[in-house]
Amino acid sequence: MTATTICRAWLVRRRDGFGLGFTDHDVALQFDGTTFRPDHGMTARVLMQGAGLSVDNSEAEGALTDGAITEKDLLAGKWDGAELTLWEVDWSHVDARRKIFAGSLGEVSRSDGAFRAELRGLSEPLNAAWGRVYHPRCSARLGDRACGKDLGSDSYTVLLGLEDCEDGRIFRFSDFPAYDSGWFERGVLAVLGGEAEGLRAQIKNDIALSEGGREIELWKSLGIHPVAGDRIRLTAGCDKRSETCRLKFNNYLNFRGFPHLPGEDWLLAPQTGG
Known part of the structure; x- marks a missing residue:
C-alpha cells in the first residue's frame, strides 16, 4: 500500500x-x-x-x-x-x-x-454479566425460549384500528375488548400499517376508561406518529412476579425466579443464638 x-x-x-x-x-x-x-x-x-x-x-x-x-x-x-x-x-x-x-x-x-x-x-x-441471577423475580423475557409462553392467543394479543394518537405517545381507543386495566402495562405496542409501520415501543400505562374506552401510554414517543386508521397490535406485559406468572399466564412451571428467596431484611436481621 x-x-x-x-x-x-x-x-x-x-x-x-x-x-x-x-x-x-x-x-x-x-x-x-x-x-x-x-x-x-x-x-x-x-x-x-x-x-x-x-x-x-x-x-x-x-x-x-x-x-x-x-x-x-x-x-x-x-x-x-x-x-x-x-x-x-x-x-x-x-x-x-x-x-x-x-x-x-x-x-x-x-x-x-x-x-x-x-x-x-x-x-x-x-463486558456483560454471565451466569444465573438468583432473584425473587423471573429472569426470562416474556415469550422467549426460557419463558416458553405462546403469546399468539387472543388472551395476550389484540389487533385494533387506531382512533386517536397524541404526540406519538398516548393512544386512545373507544371500543376496546374486555381486558383488566393494566393488562398491557410493560407490554409492547407495534404499528402494523401506515407511515409508522414496523415501529414498536414498550407500554408504560394501560388505563381502562368509561364505556369500554382505553388509553395506552408509551414510555417515549414514536419517531413517526401513527394516524387514525393505522393498525395497532398490543401484546400483554409481565412484571416478573411469581403471582403474575401463575395467575395471568398460567406458566408457573417455567418461572425462572426464586420467589422464596429470603429478602435483605432477613439477611440483615440480628441472629440470636440457640
Whole structure:
C-alpha cells in the first residue's frame, strides 16, 4: 500500500442479512462480492482502539437517504446491532487491503436528517454479566425460549384500528375488548400499517376508561406518529412476579425466579443464638 492510494471502505449488514457498502473514495470499489458506493450513506471517525475490553472510541455517521439508510428503518430498529466491518484499501489494487475494525452498531441517535451510531468492538459482549441471577423475580423475557409462553392467543394479543394518537405517545381507543386495566402495562405496542409501520415501543400505562374506552401510554414517543386508521397490535406485559406468572399466564412451571428467596431484611436481621 502507498499513502496516496489509501481509502477506507465500510460494510454494514443488518440481522436480516441486508447489507450496504460505502467508501470515502470518489469511485465505487468492489471486493468480496460487495459494491462499496462513493456516497455519503456512512462515514466513520478516526478509530481509537485499546487493548482492554472497553468500547472502541469511534462513531459512524451519515445522511438519512432513501437509497441507503432511512430514518424509518432506524426508528424501527432494523439497524440495531448491525455488523460493521471497516477496511483500509488500496483503491488501485483492492486485493491490497487490511481490516482495521470489526464489530457492530450500538446506540443510534438522529437529528437534522442525519444519524450517528456508536461502534462496538468484538470484545463488547465480554463486558456483560454471565451466569444465573438468583432473584425473587423471573429472569426470562416474556415469550422467549426460557419463558416458553405462546403469546399468539387472543388472551395476550389484540389487533385494533387506531382512533386517536397524541404526540406519538398516548393512544386512545373507544371500543376496546374486555381486558383488566393494566393488562398491557410493560407490554409492547407495534404499528402494523401506515407511515409508522414496523415501529414498536414498550407500554408504560394501560388505563381502562368509561364505556369500554382505553388509553395506552408509551414510555417515549414514536419517531413517526401513527394516524387514525393505522393498525395497532398490543401484546400483554409481565412484571416478573411469581403471582403474575401463575395467575395471568398460567406458566408457573417455567418461572425462572426464586420467589422464596429470603429478602435483605432477613439477611440483615440480628441472629440470636440457640
